[in-house]
Amino acid sequence: MLGSVNSIETFALLDGPGVRTVIFLNGCHLRCKYCHNPETWKLQKNNITSDEIVKKCLRNKPYFKRNNGGVTFSGGEPLLQYDFLVGTCKKLKEENIHIAIDTSGIGLGNYTELLNTIDLVLLDVKYITKEGFKQITGNDYLDKYFQFLEQLNKSNVEVWIRQVIIPEVNDNEQYIHELATFIKKNIKNVKRVDFLPYTSLGKEKYKKLNIPYPYKDKEDMDKEKSQKLYEIFMKEFKDYYE
Numbered sequence: 001m002l003g004s005v006n007s008i009e010t011f012a013l014l015d016g017p018g019v020r021t022v023i024f025l026n027g028c029h030l031r032c033k034y035c036h037n038p039e040t041w042k043l044q045k046n047n048i049t050s051d052e053i054v055k056k057c058l059r060n061k062p063y064f065k066r067n068n069g070g071v072t073f074s075g076g077e078p079l080l081q082y083d084f085l086v087g088t089c090k091k092l093k094e095e096n097i098h099i100a101i102d103t104s105g106i107g108l109g110n111y112t113e114l115l116n117t118i119d120l121v122l123l124d125v126k127y128i129t130k131e132g133f134k135q136i137t138g139n140d141y142l143d144k145y146f147q148f149l150e151q152l153n154k155s156n157v158e159v160w161i162r163q164v165i166i167p168e169v170n171d172n173e174q175y176i177h178e179l180a181t182f183i184k185k186n187i188k189n190v191k192r193v194d195f196l197p198y199t200s201l202g203k204e205k206y207k208k209l210n211i212p213y214p215y216k217d218k219e220d221m222d223k224e225k226s227q228k229l230y231e232i233f234m235k236e237f238k239d240y241y242e
Helices: 050-058 061-067 078-094 130-137 142-154 173-186 203-209 223-240
Strands: 005-012 020-025 070-074 098-103 120-125 158-165 190-197
Touching: 005 050, 020 050, 020 078, 050 078, 070 078, 078 098, 120 173, 130 142, 142 173, 173 223, 190 223
Parallel strands: 020 070, 070 098, 098 120, 120 158, 158 190
Antiparallel strands: 005 020
């Protein structure tokens, strides 16, 4: 089974528990204004087999065992290469490797087989209203997001939420309170929530790819303000942790 992989990062520390091998898959329907990986947007020619990925990951298995690490599929949007993703995850699970996917939840439809195979979903929250979602991502796919949530909530997969905090977009207490309500109402099995302050570090990639950078005039998010908003969020949300 062949898949379209943009790159593979080893010894990553921010994409799930422990030391991770991160597989960046090509293809994404969204065009998020703060995206750091525009090189993964287009689905390129298939270039690697499931067996080759498993072989590369097994090289790092001793490190996984030492600190509860494993493999994370990111992108792009890994759900768009569903058959390849499921096939590869099943082979990794045969090797008793912890598997996570980093996803926007915008894929092709039925995710049951995948959710029965993996251990963790790193779930992006783009925005909590249809209008805001479209403004951030350039696409009106919030309904597809809820389709993914419906299936995710039926599984026992652990969920870590990731929310990018953007100046003059969602860096206010009203949004933070609404976010807490949204998660409590719509997403189960949440074990962790991370606020990611917006940065313009990906801007150089846009220049190299000759793509206009949507936030060219926006300052990076103040980390102290982001932390204060996180503390406000956690006061309201902490009792929801399971």
